[in-house]
Amino acid sequence: MSETRWLSEDEQNVWREFTAATGMLMAHIEGQLQHESGMPHAYYGVLVALSEAPGRRLRMSELADARKASRSRLSHAVARLEANGWVRRESCGSDKRGAWAILTDRGFAALEAAAPGHVETVRESLFDPLTPEQVKTLGEISRAIRSNLSPRCEAAQAAMEAAEAE
Secondary structure: OOOOOOOOHHHHHHHHHHHHHHHHHHHHHHHHHHHHHOOOHHHHHHHHHHHHOHHHEEEHHHHHHHHOOOHHHHHHHHHHHHHOOOEEEEEEOOEEEEEEEEEOHHHHHHHHHHHHHHHHHHHHHHHOOOOHHHHHHHHHHHHHHHHHHHHHHHHHHHHHHHHHHO
16 A cells, blocks of 8 residues: 655645636626526536537537536436427437537527626636746646546446446
8 A cells, every 4th residue: 555645835835826716717607697598507518519510419428528527417417408408318219329419509608698797707717817837837737637536536427337237
């Protein structure tokens, strides 16, 4: 068993600043979307993913992968989006268990209405306080963290989905 590699005082301070900043940023973005558009950030992300897909459609499994969400969590979100008339599901002819999620015109209009406020909130909250060099550094740091975590998150996601299937 290896010894715990405790955080230094500087690392602890950076960790606390990072978690406070990211938590505040995501809460601010969530609040703006809920207040102005009546949708949580997770639903906005689903609409964006579908809007960027060819034909504004993705298989549910591809959408779950794109959103880094479990299939059950995504299915719940899509059900809510369907109830709003923003997304519809269609069976996949080549795979009896598969389904397509399709962004409706109404869903695209909701996304178009939400996007300006969302983008302005992201800009003023994240990018405006930073210099161009800090933005570049933030991108590099974010890519390094994602690169490190991606294989671990994919393995955890697979294990979670296997447990849900049982």
